[in-house]
Amino acid sequence: MVANVRRAIRAMVAVPLVGVGVVAGCGVQQSSDAPREVSVYVSTDRVFSEPVLREYERRSGVRVNAVYDTEETKSTGLANRLIAEMHRPQADVFWSNEPMRTLVLKSRGVLAPYRSPAAEGIPGALVDPEGEWTGFSARIRVIAYNTTLVKREEAPQSVFDLADERWRGRVAIADPRFGSTSFHVAALYAQVGDAKMDDFFRRLKANEVRVVDGNSVVRDLVARGEVSVGLTDTDDVNVAIENGQPVGMVLPDRDGLGVPVMPNMLSLIANAPHPEEGRRVIDYLLSPDVERMLAASEAVQIPLRAGVPGPRNLPSIDGVRPMTLDYTKAAARVEDVTLRAAGLLGL
Amino acid sequence: MWGLRSSRTLAVTGALAAFTLLCVLPLAYMLAQAGTAAATHAVLLLDARQRTLLLNTAALGGGTALLATLIGAPLGFVLARVPLRFKPVWRVALAAPLLLPPYVIALAWVYLGGSAGLVAAATGRDLLSGWTYSLPGAVVVLSLVFYPLSMLTTEVALRRIEPRIEEAAFVVAPPGRVLRRITLPLAAPAVGAAALVIFVLAVSEFGVPGLLRVRVFTTEVFTAFAALYDFSRATILTLPLLGLSIVVAAVAALLVGERLLVTRRGATGARPVAFEGWTRRATGAAWCVLAVALVAPLAVLTREAMGVPSVTAIVKGSGEAIRSSLTLAAAGATVASGVAVWIGYARARARRRVGVCADVLLVVLFAVPSTVVGVGLIGVWNRAGVFGRVYGTDGMLLLAYLARFLPVAALALAAGMRYVPASHEEAAAVGGAGWWSTMIHVVLPQVKLALLAAWVVVFILAFGELGASILVAPPGESTLPIRIYTIIANAPAAEVAALALLQTAVVLAPLSLLALGIAIRRPE
Numbered sequence: 104m105v106a107n108v109r110r111a112i113r114a115m116v117a118v119p120l121v122g123v124g125v126v127a128g129c130g131v132q133q134s135s136d137a138p139r140e141v142s143v144y145v146s147t148d149r150v151f152s153e154p155v156l157r158e159y160e161r162r163s164g165v166r167v168n169a170v171y172d173t174e175e176t177k178s179t180g181l182a183n184r185l186i187a188e189m190h191r192p193q194a195d196v197f198w199s200n201e202p203m204r205t206l207v208l209k210s211r212g213v214l215a216p217y218r219s220p221a222a223e224g225i226p227g228a229l230v231d232p233e234g235e236w237t238g239f240s241a242r243i244r245v246i247a248y249n250t251t252l253v254k255r256e257e258a259p260q261s262v263f264d265l266a267d268e269r270w271r272g273r274v275a276i277a278d279p280r281f282g283s284t285s286f287h288v289a290a291l292y293a294q295v296g297d298a299k300m301d302d303f304f305r306r307l308k309a310n311e312v313r314v315v316d317g318n319s320v321v322r323d324l325v326a327r328g329e330v331s332v333g334l335t336d337t338d339d340v341n342v343a344i345e346n347g348q349p350v351g352m353v354l355p356d357r358d359g360l361g362v363p364v365m366p367n368m369l370s371l372i373a374n375a376p377h378p379e380e381g382r383r384v385i386d387y388l389l390s391p392d393v394e395r396m397l398a399a400s401e402a403v404q405i406p407l408r409a410g411v412p413g414p415r416n417l418p419s420i421d422g423v424r425p426m427t428l429d430y431t432k433a434a435a436r437v438e439d440v441t442l443r444a445a446g447l448l449g450l
Numbered sequence: 451m452w453g454l455r456s457s458r459t460l461a462v463t464g465a466l467a468a469f470t471l472l473c474v475l476p477l478a479y480m481l482a483q484a485g486t487a488a489a490t491h492a493v494l495l496l497d498a499r500q501r502t503l504l505l506n507t508a509a510l511g512g513g514t515a516l517l518a519t520l521i522g523a524p525l526g527f528v529l530a531r532v533p534l535r536f537k538p539v540w541r542v543a544l545a546a547p548l549l550l551p552p553y554v555i556a557l558a559w560v561y562l563g564g565s566a567g568l569v570a571a572a573t574g575r576d577l578l579s580g581w582t583y584s585l586p587g588a589v590v591v592l593s594l595v596f597y598p599l600s601m602l603t604t605e606v607a608l609r610r611i612e613p614r615i616e617e618a619a620f621v622v623a624p625p626g627r628v629l630r631r632i633t634l635p636l637a638a639p640a641v642g643a644a645a646l647v648i649f650v651l652a653v654s655e656f657g658v659p660g661l662l663r664v665r666v667f668t669t670e671v672f673t674a675f676a677a678l679y680d681f682s683r684a685t686i687l688t689l690p691l692l693g694l695s696i697v698v699a700a701v702a703a704l705l706v707g708e709r710l711l712v713t714r715r716g717a718t719g720a721r722p723v724a725f726e727g728w729t730r731r732a733t734g735a736a737w738c739v740l741a742v743a744l745v746a747p748l749a750v751l752t753r754e755a756m757g758v759p760s761v762t763a764i765v766k767g768s769g770e771a772i773r774s775s776l777t778l779a780a781a782g783a784t785v786a787s788g789v790a791v792w793i794g795y796a797r798a799r800a801r802r803r804v805g806v807c808a809d810v811l812l813v814v815l816f817a818v819p820s821t822v823v824g825v826g827l828i829g830v831w832n833r834a835g836v837f838g839r840v841y842g843t844d845g846m847l848l849l850a851y852l853a854r855f856l857p858v859a860a861l862a863l864a865a866g867m868r869y870v871p872a873s874h875e876e877a878a879a880v881g882g883a884g885w886w887s888t889m890i891h892v893v894l895p896q897v898k899l900a901l902l903a904a905w906v907v908v909f910i911l912a913f914g915e916l917g918a919s920i921l922v923a924p925p926g927e928s929t930l931p932i933r934i935y936t937i938i939a940n941a942p943a944a945e946v947a948a949l950a951l952l953q954t955a956v957v958l959a960p961l962s963l964l965a966l967g968i969a970i971r972r973p974e
Binding site: 140142143144148149150166167168169170171172173180182183184186187188190191193194207211280281285314315316323327329438441442445450 | 675676943
């Protein structure tokens with residue numbers, strides 16, 4: 104027994120030294136004949152993006168070191184990491200699932216220009232004139248409704264309908280300070296002006312809207328019937344539909360402002376450690392093949408190119424009138440609008 | 451023995467240098483960065499909403515510390531003093547909720563008490579959702595997760611009380627009075643220290659208040675990062691939270707002081723047997739706590755997870771993350787304990803005023819939000835040279851665990867070291883023993899329980915760490931929490947429940963086996 108204690112104590116004395124050794128050992132650099140690799144930071148949901156990147160590994164033989172993001176309300180995420188690392192970047196490419204983070208990174212000088220030849224066929228409005236981002240496969244902000252509680256013809260047709268008295272206590276939205284909801288709110292402020300949007304949020308608050316911590320939570324609340332309708336994204340609703348839950352969706356504001364379309368965005372990182380590999384992986388991700396893969400997956404991303412088949416449950420981009428949006432203008436107001444909406448909703 | 455070149459000075463200085471590098475430097479870096487951004491200083495003038503959030507945070511921390519102590523301390527007493535059958539099994543089962551990620555427990559209570567939860571479905575009425583999504587709801591959930599800290603600390607403290615003191619009291623007083631007047635006051639400092647750790651864990655918690663829609667101050671810090679990408683604002687906003695921790699730690703230090711009972715005996719051996727009449731009531735209470743804190747949430751999660759079409763698909767691809775998490779958490783716990791033992795020793799032998807300041811510093815460092823630590827680590831380590839060779843490797847995850855949890859290990863070991871009288875060292879020195887020999891043969895054997903407790907606590911906390919890990923994990927690598935949280939965004943509820951159970955099982959199984967193995971080798 105005494106011998107055991109002594110052995111344990113000796114081991115414990117040595118531990119700090121071993122710990123330093125472990126850390127130092129981990130820090131050994133790869134030799135020059137190490138296999139080709141590229142680091143991609145991905146905020147598109149892992150279940151959808153991982154197979155796409157694995158396919159690139161299979162085709163190119165290049166190892167993809169991916170860092171995936173959580174929902175923005177569960178950790179501070181990759182955009183912060185990219186900003187913190189900008190003086191000595193570790194990432195080569197940033198693949199964002201919505202425009203706002205990319206635009207923030209552009210304003211901070213984190214991104215580098217790259218005009219990919221693979222972007223041919225993507226609408227010009229979704230390619231940065233300065234080449235620091237390129238849009239591809241898109242999601243749409245939609246109104247989800249519980250099909251057992253709400254008939255299709257009675258579902259709200261505009262975002263602004265959610266503030267109507269008839270939906271009092273029956274609406275959920277995700278926290279407008281984060282993720283695709285922050286993009287949607289910034290876009291609406293840029294489009295319709297402060298007075299109308301402030302009034303909308305005041306009426307939503309008076310209507311006892313439930314503000315929850317993510318679009319997937321909105322979907323779950325609608326699916327369980329805890330609320331009748333909610334504002335969320337196409338991929339979230341599709342998961343519920345594929346699981347046989349009683350959820351339908353409405354593309355909002357088709358006849359007015361236009362439908363809020365959110366493209367994925369790809370960017371090369373300034374001073375990336377593997378810029379050539381980064382460009383190659385961007386070329387691959389912008390290819391029609393990837394748009395096809397994302398459309399066929401449960402992500403139900405809508406291809407931006409004509410001729411690429413879209414998801415079966417959703418209209419093609421040609422059948423949707425998108426909200427016209429000045430991305431730069433919307434991005435410039437993110438902070439102001441975020442704090443404003445949060446204040447009006449009492450967050 | 452405190453000479454400039456003495457073994458003691460070298461060991462303690464080395465540990466303090468490591469502590470400064472690992473824990474203090476990332477926070478100092480962030481504060482220095484924020485200090486240069488004068489425009490953000492105005493946020494320190496808290497507006498009415500922020501003051502309300504700070505009050506909510508204090509209520510969450512205070513309420514959780516109180517309720518967890520009210521649940522845990524009596525159970526600790528039961529484990530230490532009341533005869534129970536299968537006590538080692540009870541100890542492991544009652545401690546198990548601490549192994550479950552708080553977010554998972556909150557998720558289970560939402561499935562149970564939400565407006566479309568099991569209770570509402572069974573009764574046809576929404577009885578619980580108003581309560582579930584509330585500050586009291588968050589306090590209850592966090593208390594059910596953290597009460598084992600109070601329980602285990604109380605048990606160890608009670609086992610260290612010199613039995614002759616209680617035996618003398620039993621001669622002239624009934625058990626209840628001995629408990630109130632002798633036993634509990636002697637254990638109070640340790641119970642208070644555990645309550646302080648629970649307070650800090652609760653105020654720095656983000657996942658549970660977020661899920662239960664309780665607005666607390668961590669939300670402000672988080673929003674400054676996640677919504678505004680403003681590091682300076684986020685760091686400055688951390689200061690009120692740290693101020694709250696300083697106040698609570700200082701008050702606790704004043705109340706607890708140095709009133710620790712010095713004992714010449716270990717934590718095992720014969721106990722007073724005056725409480726055998728309490729066995730039935732104690733068993734009933736333990737069953738109640740177990741049912742609410744462990745059985746109910748796991749049963750709800752299991753029921754929800756039954757909807758998963760294939761368990762194989764859930765586990766598939768998680769093997770590497772599980773191995774990585776277990777290895778790194780074990781390495782983090784081992785290194786943290788190895789460094790903390792010397793810091794704990796230095797704190798235990800420090801003058802009272804220095805010791806109180808050290809306690810406050812450790813509490814404050816433990817309360818720093820994970821994202822601030824993560825960004826600070828990037829700032830300190832992502833640079834050319836030696837530090838840069840570590841950045842981008844698994845070593846960063848280890849450093850993140852140490853930066854976050856070395857302070858709590860040091861607190862635990864400082865408390866353990868204070869039970870070892872300095873006279874033991876002096877006696878060894880008079881007998882001709884050197885300092886290393888004294889430490890190895892005299893001091894450390896007396897704190898082996900505290901050492902094991904520190905290791906287990908750091909292992910559990912490190913295994914569930916997400917906030918700092920996700921910022922510093924090398925590309926292509928993943929821990930189990932990172933993998934789970936990056937998957938659940940679009941997963942249906944059944945898969946989320948299955949993943950939560952997976953995370954629970956991975957940490958619960960080895961630690962339960964370890965605890966049972968120890969119990970079998972050393973029965974009551």
